[in-house]
Amino acid sequence: MPGCAAIRQNPRMAIQVQVTFDCADPARLARFWAEALHYRSEAPPAGFDDWPAFLRSIGVPEEELNDGDSVVDPDGAGPRLYFQQVPEGKTLKNRLHLDLAVGGGRSVPLATRRARVEAEADRLVAAGATRLRVNAPPGMDQYGVVMSDPEGNEFCLH
Known part of the structure; x- marks a missing residue:
């Protein structure tokens, strides 16, 4: 693999981080955090008009098309935030904030x-x-x- 040699040559290379939120309503939480951090919705992959079109192309069932959402730093400096739908609600204090x-x-x-x-x-x-x-x-x-x-x-x- 081409990327493995670079990793071996520089074992101290920083690792890209994504922050993932479990939530009930990914779209709502993505909108909130985009507003809070001055982020923007993540654009779909090249060649696709929207995320549902891309997700359908890789076989995601129709009922799961809205199970996640993501926002990104428009300058590329901050981590991607991903919001994934889970069935259970938040019950305790965050361990990370x-x-x-x-x-x-x-x-x-x-x-x-x-x-x-x-x-x-x-x-x-x-x-x-x-x-x-x-x-x-x-x-x-x-x-x-x-x-x-x-x-x-x-x-x-x-």
């Missing part, structure tokens, strides 16, 4: 970071998120908001 760095980092004054985080929280509430709690320990130069997406998956803004 996304942190969205929207405040600007510690070099930005706390009041400015707080305003940026709050503005982003308001924008995402309008897109379907729920504000869960503020994370601002007394005496610390820290401010964040814990949120959940439309299916209850927690994420943080900081």
